[in-house]
Amino acid sequence: MIKVVEAEAIIQAQARNYGVEVVPLEQALGRVLAVELTADRDLPPFNRVAMDGIAIKYDAFESGTRSFRIQATQAAGDKPAEVFAADACVEIMTGAALPSMLDTVVRYEDLEIKDGVATVLTDAVKQGQNLHQQGKDKKVGEVVAPANKLIDAALIGVAASVGATALRVKTLPKVVVISTGDELVEVQEAPLPYQIRRSNSYTIQAALQQYGIQAAQLHIPDDKESIKHQLAGCLQAYDVLLLSGGISMGKYDFVPQVLEELQVSKLFHKVQQRPGKPFWFGKHANGVLVFALPGNPVSTFMCFHRNFVPWLKASIGLPVTQAFAALSTDFAFEPDLQYFLQVSISINTNGQLVATPLVGNGSGDFANLVEADAFLELPAEKRNFKQGEVYRIWPFKPVLY
Amino acid sequence: MIKVVEAEAIIQAQARNYGVEVVPLEQALGRVLAVELTADRDLPPFNRVAMDGIAIKYDAFESGTRSFRIQATQAAGDKPAEVFAADACVEIMTGAALPSMLDTVVRYEDLEIKDGVATVLTDAVKQGQNLHQQGKDKKVGEVVAPANKLIDAALIGVAASVGATALRVKTLPKVVVISTGDELVEVQEAPLPYQIRRSNSYTIQAALQQYGIQAAQLHIPDDKESIKHQLAGCLQAYDVLLLSGGISMGKYDFVPQVLEELQVSKLFHKVQQRPGKPFWFGKHANGVLVFALPGNPVSTFMCFHRNFVPWLKASIGLPVTQAFAALSTDFAFEPDLQYFLQVSISINTNGQLVATPLVGNGSGDFANLVEADAFLELPAEKRNFKQGEVYRIWPFKPVLY
Numbered sequence: 065m066i067k068v069v070e071a072e073a074i075i076q077a078q079a080r081n082y083g084v085e086v087v088p089l090e091q092a093l094g095r096v097l098a099v100e101l102t103a104d105r106d107l108p109p110f111n112r113v114a115m116d117g118i119a120i121k122y123d124a125f126e127s128g129t130r131s132f133r134i135q136a137t138q139a140a141g142d143k144p145a146e147v148f149a150a151d152a153c154v155e156i157m158t159g160a161a162l163p164s165m166l167d168t169v170v171r172y173e174d175l176e177i178k179d180g181v182a183t184v185l186t187d188a189v190k191q192g193q194n195l196h197q198q199g200k201d202k203k204v205g206e207v208v209a210p211a212n213k214l215i216d217a218a219l220i221g222v223a224a225s226v227g228a229t230a231l232r233v234k235t236l237p238k239v240v241v242i243s244t245g246d247e248l249v250e251v252q253e254a255p256l257p258y259q260i261r262r263s264n265s266y267t268i269q270a271a272l273q274q275y276g277i278q279a280a281q282l283h284i285p286d287d288k289e290s291i292k293h294q295l296a297g298c299l300q301a302y303d304v305l306l307l308s309g310g311i312s313m314g315k316y317d318f319v320p321q322v323l324e325e326l327q328v329s330k331l332f333h334k335v336q337q338r339p340g341k342p343f344w345f346g347k348h349a350n351g352v353l354v355f356a357l358p359g360n361p362v363s364t365f366m367c368f369h370r371n372f373v374p375w376l377k378a379s380i381g382l383p384v385t386q387a388f389a390a391l392s393t394d395f396a397f398e399p400d401l402q403y404f405l406q407v408s409i410s411i412n413t414n415g416q417l418v419a420t421p422l423v424g425n426g427s428g429d430f431a432n433l434v435e436a437d438a439f440l441e442l443p444a445e446k447r448n449f450k451q452g453e454v455y456r457i458w459p460f461k462p463v464l465y
Numbered sequence: 466m467i468k469v470v471e472a473e474a475i476i477q478a479q480a481r482n483y484g485v486e487v488v489p490l491e492q493a494l495g496r497v498l499a500v501e502l503t504a505d506r507d508l509p510p511f512n513r514v515a516m517d518g519i520a521i522k523y524d525a526f527e528s529g530t531r532s533f534r535i536q537a538t539q540a541a542g543d544k545p546a547e548v549f550a551a552d553a554c555v556e557i558m559t560g561a562a563l564p565s566m567l568d569t570v571v572r573y574e575d576l577e578i579k580d581g582v583a584t585v586l587t588d589a590v591k592q593g594q595n596l597h598q599q600g601k602d603k604k605v606g607e608v609v610a611p612a613n614k615l616i617d618a619a620l621i622g623v624a625a626s627v628g629a630t631a632l633r634v635k636t637l638p639k640v641v642v643i644s645t646g647d648e649l650v651e652v653q654e655a656p657l658p659y660q661i662r663r664s665n666s667y668t669i670q671a672a673l674q675q676y677g678i679q680a681a682q683l684h685i686p687d688d689k690e691s692i693k694h695q696l697a698g699c700l701q702a703y704d705v706l707l708l709s710g711g712i713s714m715g716k717y718d719f720v721p722q723v724l725e726e727l728q729v730s731k732l733f734h735k736v737q738q739r740p741g742k743p744f745w746f747g748k749h750a751n752g753v754l755v756f757a758l759p760g761n762p763v764s765t766f767m768c769f770h771r772n773f774v775p776w777l778k779a780s781i782g783l784p785v786t787q788a789f790a791a792l793s794t795d796f797a798f799e800p801d802l803q804y805f806l807q808v809s810i811s812i813n814t815n816g817q818l819v820a821t822p823l824v825g826n827g828s829g830d831f832a833n834l835v836e837a838d839a840f841l842e843l844p845a846e847k848r849n850f851k852q853g854e855v856y857r858i859w860p861f862k863p864v865l866y
Contacts, residue, residue: 089652093671107832110659116715139687139717141647144659157715159648159760161659172714201830208832216862217675218834221668221762224652225661225831246542247560251490251625258511258545258562260626267622270494274618286540313573314517314558316540359560361622388816415789415855417816429602430626431508431609433619454816461617462863 065334065341067444068370068402074331075345075371078353079378082235082303089223092215094276095233096380101209101219104226106199110161113140115194117155117171118182119162122191124150131183138163153182162195169194212381234380237303239272239279241265242294244310244319245359246286263430264308264364271368271460275376279306286316296326299352306372309359311344319356320344328354335371336444338401339363343371361430366404366439369458389417389440389457395449397442404439406432409459419457437461466735466742468845469771469803475732476746476772479754480779483636483704490624493616495677496634497781502610505627507600511562514541516595518556518572519583520563523592525551532584539564554583563596570595613782635781638704640673640680642666643695645711645720646760647687664831665709665765672769672861673707676777680707687717697727700753707773710760712745720757721745729755736772737845739802740764744772762831767805767840770859790818790841790858796850798843805840807833810860820858838862 066074084098113119120132132153136145140159147154147165154163155177162169171194174186202208208222215223215231223231248262249255265281272279280302284294291310298305310319311333320333328346335343340363344356353375357367374384389409397403407419419440422432438459442449449455467475485499514520521533533554537546541560548555548566555564556578563570572595575587603609609623616624616632624632649663650656666682673680681703685695692711699706711720712734721734729747736744741764745757754776758768775785790810798804808820820841823833839860843850850856 089667093674103832105656109656109661116713116718137716139647139715141649141660141687143657155716157717158713159646159661159710201832209835213835214862217668217672218766218831218837218861220671221664221766222832222835224664224667225762227652227655227662229653245560246540248542251628252630254628255506255510256544259542260510260560261628263622263625266490266625267618270621271618273494286542309560312517312559314540315538315556316558317517361626365619365622385812387812388814390816411786411788411818413789413855415791415818417812417818430619431504431602431623434610434614434623436619454814460619461615 065336066332067336071332071335071343071345071371072374075375076378078331078347079375080351082237082379084232085235086230087233088230089220089228092223092231092233093217093220095215095231096382097209097211097213097215097219098232098234098381100207100211101223101226101228103202103204103206103208106204107202107208107225108196108198108200111198112196113156113158113160113162113169113194114196115169115171116157117169117175117194118153119156119166119169120153121150121166122168122189125168125184125189131181134177134180134182155182167192214382236275236277237376237379238301239277239304239306240282240298240302241268241272241279242282242284242298242305242307243359244284244286244291244307246316248283264359264361267361267365268306268308268368286310286318288318288322291318292322292325295322299326299328299348299350303352305352305354306368307354307356308364311356311358312342323354323356336401337370338399338403340367340371340404341401343367345371362406362433365430365433365460369439369460370404370441387417387457387459388454389419389438390452390454391440391449392418392420393451395421395442396447397449398447400444402444403442404458405442406436407438407440407457408435409437409457417457419455466737467733468737472733472736472744472746472772473775476776477779479732479748480776481752483638483780485633486636487631488634489631490621490629493624493632493634494618494621496616496632497783498610498612498614498616498620499633499635499782501608501612502624502627502629504603504605504607504609507605508603508609508626509597509599509601512599513597514557514559514561514563514570514595515597516570516572517558518570518576518595519554520557520567520570521554522551522567523569523590526569526585526590532582535578535581535583556583568593615783637676637678638777638780639702640678640705640707641683641699641703642669642673642680643683643685643699643706643708644760645685645687645692645708647717649684665760665762668762668766669707669709669769687711687719689719689723692719693723693726696723700727700729700749700751704753706753706755707769708755708757709765712757712759713743724755724757737802738771739800739804741768741772741805742802744768746772763807763834766831766834766861770840770861771805771842788818788858788860789855790820790839791853791855792841792850793819793821794852796822796843797848798850799848801845803845804843805859806843807837808839808841808858809836810838810858818858820856
C-alpha cells in the first residue's frame with residue numbers, strides 16, 4: 065500500500081497533452097486556451113475620449129483661452145473631426161477617437177455652452193486629461209491572454225475585442241464512466257429490497273461536465289466475460305476509463321484481474337487513504353489510462369477530486385491550486401491512513417477559510433456531500449487535530465461564489 | 466448620487482421569484498433545486514455489507530464458535546440467503562444485503578477458508594461490525610437535499626439514488642443583453658481606425674452562462690427611434706434587460722430618456738462607486754427590470770458582479786456569500802467613491818485569502834481582468850488602505866479550484 069503523495073507522483077507522471085482544437089468563441093467558455101492571444105491593434109486603438117465634453121488644444125488653454133468655438137460634434141464611432149484654429153473645439157462623446165490636432169478633454173460639468181461657444185469654468189485643466197491614451201493598456205502584438213488559461217467571461221470579452229472569432233483550446237480527453245455491481249438498477253427503476261439505484265456514474269458524469277468533459281456512461285454486470293469484452297472495447301475507444309466498483313477483495317471483483325489480462329499494467333493498487341483505499345490505477349500499452357475507483361459513493365467522489373482532477377488539470381495545462389483551511393473544532397482519527405474529512409467551508413471576517421467537519425456516518429454517507437464543500441486532508445502521521453490548525457483542502461464546490 | 470449599500474437595497478427589494486420548472490436529471494447541473502428532495506427508502510435501504518468476508522450470528526461467536534460452515538455465497542444484488550444453523554455462515558460481498566438472521570461480518574483478512582469452512586482467526590469481533598446499518602444515513606421520508614440548493618455533482622448523485630429522474634428547479638429569468646454605441650463593430654469585422662469591436666455583450670453573455678442563463682444578444686445603433694423601438698419590444702419579450710452603454714451625459718446617450726418614455730420608472734441613476742458610477746436601474750409597470758450598465762468594459766463587468774449577480778441570486782434562492790481578503794500591500798484611493806479594486810486572490814498557508822492589487826490603467830483596462838480574480842470593495846469613507854487590512858471581495862473566478 066502506497067502513500068497518498070506517492071500515488072499522486074505516479075498519477076501526475078502520466079499527465080498527457082491531448083492536443084489542440086479550434087472552437088468558436090461562443091463555445092469556448094470553460095475550456096483552456098492553448099496558445100496566447102495577442103492584441104491585433106493597440107488597446108485602446110486610438111486616443112479614446114473618456115468623458116463627454118469638448119476636446120481642445122491644451123496650448124490654447126494654457127495661453128489663456130477659455131472660450132472655444134464648437135466647430136464640430138463628434139460621437140463615438142464618428143470619423144475624427146479636423147480642427148486647426150487654436151480657439152476651436154470639438155464637442156465630443158465618450159468612446160470617440162480624439163482628433164489628431166487636439167490633446168485634452170474638458171467634461172460638460174466644467175463647461176457653459178451657449179450660442180455655439182463652450183466656455184471652460186475651471187482653471188484645473190491638465191494636458192491630456194479625460195483621455196485613455198492609445199496603446200496604454202496593451203501595444204499591438206502584446207499578449208492579452210497567456211496560454212494555459214481557463215477561459216472565463218473576462219477572457220471571452222478580451223478575445224472578442226481582438227477579433228478572435230474562434231479560439232485554439234486544449235483538447236479534452238475522451239472519458240468513459242463505467243459502473244459495475246449487480247446490486248445496481250437504473251434510476252427510473254424500482255429497486256428490489258436488496259438492490260440500489262445506480263448513482264456514481266451520474267455524480268462523476270456531472271463532475272466531469274464542470275470541466276467541460278461530456279463523458280460516456282456504461283454499466284457492466286459482475287460477469288467476468290462481460291467485463292473483459294466491454295473493457296477491451298473501451299480501451300480502444302477512449303483515452304481514460306473511470307471505473308467505480310469491483311476492485312476490492314470480493315469473489316466478483318474481477319476488475320483488476322481483467323485489466324491485467326487486457327494488458328493494462330497496474331501502476332498501483334491501494335492507497336493509504338480513507339475513503340478510497342482500494343483505488344487501482346493502471347496504463348494500457350496504447351497509453352489509455354484506467355482510474356478504477358472504489359464503488360462506495362463517497363470513496364468514488366473523493367478519489368475523483370483528490371486523485372483524478374489533479375491529473376486532468378495537469379493534462380490540460382491548468383495549475384493545481386493549493387488551498388488551506390483552519391479546523392473549526394478538534395478532531396481525532398486513529399487509523400494509519402490519510403483521512404479526507406468532509407467539511408463545509410466558510411470565510412471569517414479575517415478572510416480566513418474555516419473548515420467545519422460534517423462527520424456523517426463513515427465513508428458510505430454520501431447524502432452528507434450535499435452539505436459539504438470540500439475534503440480536508442489530514443496527515444496519516446497524526447492522530448489528533450486541533451481547532452485552529454490549518455490543513456490542505458480539496459474543494460468540490462465553488463465556495464466563494 | 467446614492468451610496469453602494471443604498472443601491473444594493475433598492476435592487477435587492479426587486480428580487481423576484483420566476484417560478485418553478487421541471488428538468489431531466491441530466492440537465493439539472495448548475496440549476497437551483499426548488500423543492501426539497503426526500504429519501505424514498507431508508508439510506509442504506511438494507512443492512513449493507515461493508516467488507517468482503519462472511520456473515521455470521523454474533524451469539525455463536527460469543528459462545529465460542531470459531532469455524533463456520535459456508536452455507537451459501539451471496540454477491541451484491543443477490544437475494545439474501547436464509548441461514549438457520551448457529552454454526553453456518555454466508556460468504557458475502559460488499560454491497561450485499563445482510564441475511565435477516567445474521568448480524569455481523571468478518572472480513573477475509575481475518576479468516577482462513579478451507580473445504581467449505583471459514584475459520585475466524587481473531588478474537589476481536591464486535592457485534593454488528595463491517596455493516597452499514599439500514600437507515601443510518603437517512604430514514605425514509607427524511608430530507609436528502611434542501612430546497613434552494615445549487616445543484617452540483619454530489620446532489621445529482623443523491624437525486625439519482627432516490628430515483629429522481631427529473632428535478633423541480635427554479636426558473637431562470639429571461640435575459641437580453643443589449644449593447645449600444647456606434648463605435649462598435651462585430652467581432653469578425655475589421656474595425657476602422659476610430660471603431661472598436663463589440664465585446665461587452667460577449668462577456669456578459671458568458672458570465673450569465675455560468676449561472677445557467679442562455680441570454681439573447683442585441684445591438685442597437687445610437688439612434689433614438691431605433692433604441693425606443695427595440696427596447697419597447699424587449700420590454701414585452703424578456704424579464705430583464707441588461708444594457709451596456711448610452712447612459713452618461715453624452716448627446717447620444719438616449720437610454721435613460723427613452724426608458725422613461727417607455728414607462729420604465731427610474732429607481733436610481735448614478736452610484737457612488739468606481740468603476741460603474743453612471744449605472745441606471747429601473748422597473749417597468751409590467752415588472753420587467755432594466756439594469757443599464759455603463760459601457761466601459763470594466764464598469765460593465767463590475768456592475769454585473771456587484772449590482773446584478775446578488776439580485777439574480779436572491780431571485781433564484783441562492784445566498785450571497787460574504788467573502789473577505791487581506792490586502793497584500795498598501796493602497797490609496799482619493800475620490801469620495803466606493804472603489805472596486807481589481808485583485809488577484811491567493812490563499813496563504815494560514816488559509817487566509819490575500820488580495821494583490823492589479824492596478825491597471827484605470828477602469829478602461831479590461832485586459833487586466835484576465836489576470837484578476839475578484840474586485841476588492843474599498844469603503845468610500847477611507848483614503849488609505851493598509852497591508853493586512855481585510856475587505857470584502859466580489860470574486861468572478863473560481864479561485865479555489
